Amino acid sequence: MGQTLAGLAQIGLLLSLLAALYVPLGDYLARVYSGRRHLRVERLVYRFAGIDPDTEQTWTGYARAVLAFSAVSVLVLYGLQRLQHLLPLSLGLPPVAPDQAWNTAVSFVANTNWQSYSGESTMGHLVQAAGLAVQNFASAAVGMAVAVAVVRGISRRRTELLGNFWVDLVRGALRVLLPISFAAALLLLAGGVVQNLAAPVEVTTLTGGTQSIPGGPVASQEAIKELGTNGGGFYNANSAHPFENPNAFTNLLEILLILLIPVSLTRTYGTMLAAQGAGGHRHGTALLAAMGTIFLLSLAGVTAAEVSGHGAALQAAGGAMEGKETRFGEWASALFATATTSTSTGAVNSFHSSFTAFGGGLVMLNMLLGEVTPGGVGSGLYGMLVISMLAVFLGGLMVGRTPEYLGKKLGSREIRLIALYTLTTPALVLAGTAVALSVPGARESILNAGPHGLSEVLYAFGSAANNNGSAFAGLSANTPFYNTALGLAILLGRFLPMVLVLALAGALAGQRPAPATAGTLPTHRPLFVGMVVATVLIVTGLTFFPALALGPIAEGLA
Amino acid sequence: MLWLRQAAAGLRVLAALTVVLGLGYPLAVLGAGQLLMPGQANGSMVERDGEPVGSRLIGQPVEDPSYFHGRPSAAGEGYDPLSSGASNLAPTSPELLAAVEERRAAAAELNGVPPEAVPPDALTASGSGLDPHISPAYARLQADRVARERGMDPAAVAALVEEHVQGRGLGFLGEPAVNVLELNLALDEAAEAAGAGGAG
Numbered sequence: 001m002g003q004t005l006a007g008l009a010q011i012g013l014l015l016s017l018l019a020a021l022y023v024p025l026g027d028y029l030a031r032v033y034s035g036r037r038h039l040r041v042e043r044l045v046y047r048f049a050g051i052d053p054d055t056e057q058t059w060t061g062y063a064r065a066v067l068a069f070s071a072v073s074v075l076v077l078y079g080l081q082r083l084q085h086l087l088p089l090s091l092g093l094p095p096v097a098p099d100q101a102w103n104t105a106v107s108f109v110a111n112t113n114w115q116s117y118s119g120e121s122t123m124g125h126l127v128q129a130a131g132l133a134v135q136n137f138a139s140a141a142v143g144m145a146v147a148v149a150v151v152r153g154i155s156r157r158r159t160e161l162l163g164n165f166w167v168d169l170v171r172g173a174l175r176v177l178l179p180i181s182f183a184a185a186l187l188l189l190a191g192g193v194v195q196n197l198a199a200p201v202e203v204t205t206l207t208g209g210t211q212s213i214p215g216g217p218v219a220s221q222e223a224i225k226e227l228g229t230n231g232g233g234f235y236n237a238n239s240a241h242p243f244e245n246p247n248a249f250t251n252l253l254e255i256l257l258i259l260l261i262p263v264s265l266t267r268t269y270g271t272m273l274a275a276q277g278a279g280g281h282r283h284g285t286a287l288l289a290a291m292g293t294i295f296l297l298s299l300a301g302v303t304a305a306e307v308s309g310h311g312a313a314l315q316a317a318g319g320a321m322e323g324k325e326t327r328f329g330e331w332a333s334a335l336f337a338t339a340t341t342s343t344s345t346g347a348v349n350s351f352h353s354s355f356t357a358f359g360g361g362l363v364m365l366n367m368l369l370g371e372v373t374p375g376g377v378g379s380g381l382y383g384m385l386v387i388s389m390l391a392v393f394l395g396g397l398m399v400g401r402t403p404e405y406l407g408k409k410l411g412s413r414e415i416r417l418i419a420l421y422t423l424t425t426p427a428l429v430l431a432g433t434a435v436a437l438s439v440p441g442a443r444e445s446i447l448n449a450g451p452h453g454l455s456e457v458l459y460a461f462g463s464a465a466n467n468n469g470s471a472f473a474g475l476s477a478n479t480p481f482y483n484t485a486l487g488l489a490i491l492l493g494r495f496l497p498m499v500l501v502l503a504l505a506g507a508l509a510g511q512r513p514a515p516a517t518a519g520t521l522p523t524h525r526p527l528f529v530g531m532v533v534a535t536v537l538i539v540t541g542l543t544f545f546p547a548l549a550l551g552p553i554a555e556g557l558a
Numbered sequence: 559m560l561w562l563r564q565a566a567a568g569l570r571v572l573a574a575l576t577v578v579l580g581l582g583y584p585l586a587v588l589g590a591g592q593l594l595m596p597g598q599a600n601g602s603m604v605e606r607d608g609e610p611v612g613s614r615l616i617g618q619p620v621e622d623p624s625y626f627h628g629r630p631s632a633a634g635e636g637y638d639p640l641s642s643g644a645s646n647l648a649p650t651s652p653e654l655l656a657a658v659e660e661r662r663a664a665a666a667e668l669n670g671v672p673p674e675a676v677p678p679d680a681l682t683a684s685g686s687g688l689d690p691h692i693s694p695a696y697a698r699l700q701a702d703r704v705a706r707e708r709g710m711d712p713a714a715v716a717a718l719v720e721e722h723v724q725g726r727g728l729g730f731l732g733e734p735a736v737n738v739l740e741l742n743l744a745l746d747e748a749a750e751a752a753g754a755g756g757a758g
Contacts, residue, residue, distance in 0.1 A: 001729055009730035041578075049570035068564035073572055120640050130580035137579045138572070166571060173575060178583060185587045192615055195584075195591035195599045200640060203603075203610045205618045206742055207625060212640050213601055213613050220587040237633075237642035240685030242615035243601065248732025309678075311649025316658045319678030323644040326629070326679050326691035329733030333685075350685045351644035354654075452648035474646035555650055 007303065007331030010252065014335070017256050018263055025260065026267020026284075032175045033148045033168060033268075034275065042170050049166070056161035059506025062149055063499050065165035066142060070109050070495065073135060077105040080131040081123075090124035091199050103483035103490075108132050110494035111139035111376055113225070113232030113346055113469040114486060116478040120214050120235050125197055132232060133221045137181075140228030141172035143378030144261070146498050150382045151269055153505025154406055155276035158512050162505055176261075177228060184223035184257055191253075192246035195219040218243055226257035229376040231346030231469045239336070239349040240325055251332055251349060255339045262343050262374035263288065265381045278513065279406050282524035287384050290532040291374040295342050298366055298373070303334040305359035310556070314356060323351030334359065341366035344376030346469025353448070353456065353472040360472065361552025364459050367468045368548075369540045370425060376467060382501045384532075386421050388523065389504075391535040393418070395521050404520060407513025417504040424496045425465045426543040428489045432461035433547065435485065442481045447474030451558070455551035460486060465493035604739065612739055617690045620738070623668065624707035625745065626692070626700050628738045629679050630661060633687025645683045658682065669703045691735035694723045708749055718744055 001009070038046070038053055046053045057065065080087070081096035081104060096104065100116055107114045113136075117123065123132065145168035152162050189195055198215035205211050218234045222244050225232060239245040239254055270284025307330050309320040324333045333350035340347050341363040352360050366373065372383040389405050393415055396403030403410040410418070436442045436457050446453040452472075459472040464486040471477065477486065522528060591599030601613045612618055617628040619637040634641035647654035658681045665680050666673040677695040697719045705712040722741045725734050 001726070003733075006726055006730035010732075013728075013730075045571060045574045048574055049567045051567055051571075064560065065564050065568070068561060069568035069571065072565050072568040076569075076572060118641065118643070120642065129584045130576055133584065134572075134576050134580040138575055166567065170571065170575075173579065178579065182583065182587065186590060189587070189591045189595050189598055192598045192602050194601050195588050196601075197588065198600070201601070201603075201610070203612050206611050206739065206746075207618070207620050207622050209619055211612060211616070211618060211637065213603075213616060214639055215601060217584040217588060219591060219599070220584040235642050235686075237644070237686035237688070240644070241642050242613075242686060242688055242690055246602075246615050248727035252727075252731055313647070313651055313654035313658055314649045316655055316662075317678045317681040319682075320649070321678040321684075322647065322649070322654060322682040323685045324682075325685050325689050326693055326735045327689075327732050332732050348685070351646055353646040354644065354649060356649050360649075447646060448648040448651055450650070452650060472646070473644065474648070555648070558650060 003329070003331065010331060011299070011335060014252060014255060018259055021260060022264055022267055025264040027271050029176060029264060029268040030271035030275070032171050034272065039174070042174065045170055046166065051166045053164060053167045056164050058160045059153070059162055059502045062162050062165050063502045066146065066498060066502075067495065069165070069169065070142065073109045073138060074105045077108060077131050077135060078102060080127050081105065084124055084127050087124065087126045089126040089197060093122065093124050096122060099480045099483035100478060103487040106487045106491050107469065108135040108230070108232060109139055110467055110490045111143055111228070111230060111344060111379070112464065112467040112490045112494070113230045114464055114471070114490060115232055115469070116483055118236035119233055125216055128221060128234060129217045133224060136221070136224040136228045136230040136232070137173045137177050138169070140177055140224070140230065140377045141169050143376055144172045144176070144265070145169050145378065146502065147265060147378035147381040150385060150501055150505040151272050153509040154385070154408065155273050155278040156509050159509050160506065162502070162509060177224060181220070181223040181227055184227060184253065185219045187253055188222050188250055189219045191250040193219040193222055193250060194243045222254070223257065225347060226254045226345065227261065229258060229262065229343045229345040231340060233347065239347045240351070245349055247327055248332060251328055251336065254347070255336055258339045258343050258345050258347070259374065261377045262380040265378065266291070266374070269381060273406070283406070286524045286529050287381070287388065288374070289529045290536070291372065291380070291384060293529070293533050294369065294373040294536060295338065298342060298362055299335065299338040301362045302338050302359045303331060305356045305362065306330040306334045308356065310356045310358065320356055320359070323354035325350065337363050338366065340470060341468060342373045344371040344379060344467045344469070346463060348470050351473060352470060353474045357552050357556030360455065361548060361556065364455065364462055364552065365540070365548065367462045367466045368429065368544045369536055371466045371468065372536060379467065386418055386501060386504070387535055388532050389414070390418055390422060390539070391528070391531040392521060392523065394535060395531055399519070401519055404514060405523060407516065408508045408511050409514060414504060414507050417500050417507070421497050421500040421504070422539060424500070425493050428465035428493050429458070429461045430547065432465065432485060432489045433458050436461070436482070439481060442479070445476040445479055445482060447476070451551050451555040455555065458547055458551050461489055464489040467494050604743065606743065611743070614737060614739055615690050616688050618739055620742070624704060625742045626697060626704060626738050629689050629692060630681070630683045631687040631689070632683040637688060639688055642686050642688055644685045644687065669699055671699060675699060690737055690739060692738055694719070694734050694736055697722070697736040697741065704745065710749060710752065714748065714752070715745070718748060
């Protein structure tokens with residue numbers, strides 16, 4: 001089979017698997033978040049924590065719980081890293097430096113997993129499993145919880161209540177992420193991903209050299225790293241490392257895990273709307289269609305760019321294999337890169353900095369779109385809902401009537417929140433990049449000269465503020481400046497939008513839906529899907545075009 | 559007070575989640591792996607004469623011309639598993655361009671082939687720096703040299719290469735590849751069987 005046909009078949013299999021799991025998983029998620037019964041282990045957790053699981057919270061209560069839980073998580077994770085040398089299974093590693101520990105703690109709690117450290121030489125097994133991997137679960141469950149609260153705000157009427165954060169958090173972690181991760185970890189193990197608690201083993205190689213082969217609880221962490229769209233690798237090389245991603249089967253499984261929940265949540269959305277009589281599956285399908293359109297366009301672009309192998313050094317080599325593994329090649333690398341940057345994952349099976357200028361530019365653009373195609377677990381859904389409301393608003397301006405989404409009026413309060421939400425991450429990305437380029441010491445972190453150097457910095461802040469976590473890894477990001485600045489971008493890029501979107505959900509929940517009239521813009525037709533796609537592209541394009549022109553576009557045209 | 563109460567509840571929920579997800583879950587996977595798939599769980603180690611010589615998943619630095627060579631590596635000094643990673647050089651990087659040209663000339667000379675015959679994977683560093691594979695093209699290109707260095711029949715070495723070509727998964731996943739360590743081990747075995755002696 002030729003390379004092109006094989007590559008297309010690979011994409012076809014991925015899409016078929018997603019299609020097969022879409023309805024069962026989406027409906028399962030809806031049942032998890034709507035059910036009244038608690039599992040015994042959940043009751044134990046609620047009792048231990050002194051939580052009444054049957055009282056619901058207003059948007060302020062919900063947001064307060066999100067922020068309190070996340071703040072505590074940052075402190076605990078920071079402490080674990082700083083006290084690493086006193087913990088068991090530390091492999092004799094020293095405590096993590098304060099600026100790096102701050103950056104890492106914020107990064108993992110915010111579902112970003114930007115890594116300024118190298119796993120195999122910085123983190124002991126206990127910090128990885130009981131610190132970092134716990135946040136892989138928790139941060140993903142927080143994202144899903146907020147998304148579900150937003151869906152409740154849209155679908156409910158005349159109420160102030162959005163659900164109970166603690167219940168949503170615990171259910172998401174224990175009923176959704178844990179069982180899928182366990183099954184996936186076993187499959188990864190079978191493929192060759194390691195799972196042990198050993199220190200590096202020294203071997204004498206075939207030609208008489210020595211090599212230290214590291215171990216670690218990798219399979220368990222790998223599964224949730226992809227499923228929770230976290231992306232933080234156990235080892236520095238992330239999913240390019242053969243112990244994290246040994247063959248083409250594990251590679252496809254990891255890509256499937258990355259896309260699984262963000263895609264299925266659009267089904268959950270439709271199911272939850274239908275249960276409240278506020279809409280139906282077609283509204284979820286419309287969101288999925290908009291996400292899928294941009295995803296497939298991007299995938300085609302990245303793949304074409306990598307197969308073309310444009311760029312002086314790559315042309316000299318005869319192919320874009322720099323930073324790519326032999327077993328994956330261009331197609332499977334482009335597919336992984338598109339999936340990881342279109343969700344807020346940031347795991348990599350190939351190194352984006354060495355991608356062709358347009359391939360690298362497109363994966364950067366995927367993040368700058370705001371992580372909505374299909375985005376991170378939970379954050380992709382609420383991000384796309386905000387964009388949809390913005391599209392309704394723009395449509396309303398054209399015909400001069402008050403915009404409504406599923407009968408809920410988007411008045412000045414709602415539009416203010418939507419506008420602030422839309423502006424937050426671009427402001428962080430552009431201001432952060434500008435500051436980093438103006439600080440003399442910070443400029444020395446850049447590896448490649450010229451436009452590619454600008455791309456390295458823009459990519460870093462784009463990745464941080466959008467909670468992706470992947471990198472143009474030439475940038476030496478383990479400096480006090482970058483650890484601090486990117487940590488701030490990550491923190492604000494995660495929690496400001498969350499608070500804004502919860503406030504929006506609170507405002508929508510209080511309304512009584514207006515009946516649809518002949519003048520209402522239907523939010524499930526192809527026309528609307530087109531408007532949403534256009535809104536995503538126009539908003540991002542206008543914001544980032546000048547910066548992209550100086551970076552990847554200039555490099556690609558050179 | 560409201561904030562403090564929420565933070566206290568958060569701390570306790572986090573503690574409970576840490577027990578279940580941070581200890582219980584990895585230990586359950588550990589148990590399953592060590593019981594059911596100890597080979598994979600412990601790094602797919604390969605032994606020769608009872609001694610581990612490496613992992614079939616981790617490439618090794620090889621400079622001896624009588625063995626097949628892996629790809630260029632950016633992991634530490636080359637194939638250092640404690641410092642996995644890529645070069646991260648840009649597609650337009652002059653440094654990368656120079657490295658590619660130098661590698662092409664060196665590989666052409668070593669193998670006695672025209673420079674344009676050297677495939678891309680022989681000229682570029684992998685993502686992990688630990689790539690255990692090379693392309694079938696690069697393996698075929700090295701076969702004559704390896705046979706010459708060992709005084710083996712070139713046809714036998716070429717046949718060994720073909721035996722070690724792994725096709726795409728299910729016929730369409732990923733790319734065809736040759737595992738360098740497995741090929742080199744098989745090479746030593748064949749050389750021993752043929753009485754041609756091992757590498758010097």
